[in-house]
Amino acid sequence: MSGVETVRYPPGSVIHDMLQSGRAVSAVVNEEFVARTVVIESRARLMVESGLACVLVAPLIARGTVQGIAMFGRSTGRPAFTPDDVSLAGELASRAAICLDNARLYSRVQDIALTLQRALLPTALATGPYVDVAHRYEPGSRITEVGGDWYDVISLPDGRVVLVVGDVMGHGVSAAAAMGRLRITTKALARHDSEPDELLTELDACAQEAGIELATCLYIVYDPRNGRARIASAGHPPPLVLRPDGTVETLDEVLGVPLGVGGEPFRTTEIELPDQAVLALYTDGLIEARGRDIEAGLEALRAELAAEPGPLEEMADRILARLLPDPLTDDTVLVLARVRRAP
Template identity: 70%
Template structure:
């Protein structure tokens, strides 16, 4: 021990004091030393403050001067204090002490022996006023009792707003043990629907030191996920005195019963939030299965523990529900957060049969959602197969909410939502919400169903109107490809043909009607048939396009493009005309590629403008490439960049025409195109006895 004040010496480098950051930091503690002769050999600054003597007045003097005289002349208190410290090793006692002004006060001592550097034993005493010790003891007792028995939630958070201490009352409110809180952020366990306002309030208390008193917060917790609560929250910054942590302290009171209106508003906001997510997330495509899956994802787990969507495949029109007949549905989407066997229950079959008199039939007759408990009556009326009934009984689902999918007077199918015993049963507001979800989904499903029907008709029409077999000629080798657009786009009006004409002549035609759907497919067929008929009686390509232009105007076709080329193997020359279509490309035998874009005319359907015919000479073995814009147009790419890419693929086209066509499509359209794409490759040969010739 190094004394702060000692005989004949200066000050020490420091003084003993209570541990920082505790309640004892605010209690004056005197440190003194008693030598083997029961004399004072150390006198700290705290001793001077407690007893009122400076070091010069007490050092080397008997320690008895600090205590009242003993009646009867027995051993003094100082002797007893030092003796107990030596014999017991540690002794704690309360006894009267004397201040320098003569007053007597209650004092608490803790004494223990300490051996110095010279081998001498010294009794070290720590002394504090009894009333100060009592105050600390009372405060500690009060705090212990407060955390153990207080019905108000108490919490201490660190600077990162993580739990470091809380009482049982708060743990009970959250529905989680105390140990599950420690180290987690408070906003993880108090889940609000206020767009982060509560988290920002916590952060402001920690960062800016602004206390909050009595703020009402609506929330749920992971431990009680189905119970909306309202808490009165008071928060205050922790100062970080000494080496204690900075952070936030808080008092939380459950005022749910008092603030039922806030609970209802919180539940209402959750329902609105669910509807908002459903409105944004359901119907993003015109695919029936995707739409059904989006409905399930919107409902699970926020609204239900499980959900399925089933559609009815009606055989006849009109699509009318007959309650006297079994209802057969096709399950196209399912999801659950429950453990097995729930996944097998919702996803273990595709076709479902509901007998007449089932709950489903009753729901379909009214056209309104219905909530039912999962009990023997429901299963006996609705579930035909015993194995499925057992799965439902073992799944953990205790109640179902069933809603019809009806749009434009047509029953599309039904959707079911299920909850386990961990959630409250469906109430009237839940039934209303399910009706809104089902109505939204039914409209999207009906749009998808109608789209699929129209698309099937258009595809059927398009396939019927496109050539099943192209004209053939010993002087022209043909490879052709038609690549339909992706399913999210309606069929287009792309068309092509190879027409064999008298004198071994061959006409190559590629066209594109602007627009999509049945109308475009029908217009395409009309133009193709007209082109084939006119080509047999008209020699000039410009005149063929003029006839097609008249046909387009009469049919109300507003815009279409077409490239018409007539090849004569007897001369090795070709004549062509172009109505607003991408230009002809020709690959010569030496690998060079020439673009013929000097005869570009206006599109068909505009009327009033003549179409010019141009003549070109083709080398023996030259390859012509005719195509539609779906091959060279791509989102995010310049059209000339795509044209150059096509020319590059054509320059490298060696081997068979079929292989070349496949390589060009794979190189330019690695994915399904957004628009229909056509390419026709034609390798020309001259009639026997005609010279090879050069391209002009």
């Protein structure tokens, strides 16, 4: 009934008997039943006028918690509920209760993972006078749990800037927690001014100690004094460079093995970036899609990067709008950084 938020059943009603026993029960709908079961007069009148001759009520109980009740009714002229009907209703209610509780638990875990992920991802990135950054994080659909994509921009002494993007295999709370651990560790290690390959070696040891079996990471240090970028990768998709003349270069010289695998050394490579060059860092959600080859996705990203150079924020929005599948099935990170030389 409209306006009624809580339905109360008086002591001694069929509902009380059912909940105390935890089993489905059936009852004949007569004046005594209505008087013992329905407190609100308008609801009692509605039940009397409905033509119900008997009802079958079953508890929705899962993991010791009452989720609700299921009520079945038969009108006058139809046979009364049999013991087999009562047994079947109890079985159906039990399975429905498990499904409801699973959905509740899934939603709760999903909310925890989303909250954890949002807390661990940066809200504002550190930038310097020689690096402009536009960043985007697009979570996957609710069908898939949150992933372990992460990114950061870290300021170092002498005006140098670190750009880092990573991706932890898996989804849910464990992936979000692993992502947070790697991001925080990376930030701490970066301030020790390690070489990119040395930092990834330390991060790999951290991943193995934490039981993180597979994660990728791309780590770039840009020095505006000489325009050079030092790069190391742990199995992450290669960064792209949009040069001022409109050409796009894929920096795939150093790929490396993912974090958590161990056994293979990382390497640092160095390139010189022209003034006003744009670095593009991303996760595989941007170039991988069902029915599309990853090389085709990478080529599409290269084309979009070179299509309409302009303000970074506009470029980031345009790239995501044209490349992301609908619906989005995986988390996606995109970081665009325009670099300048120091005077």
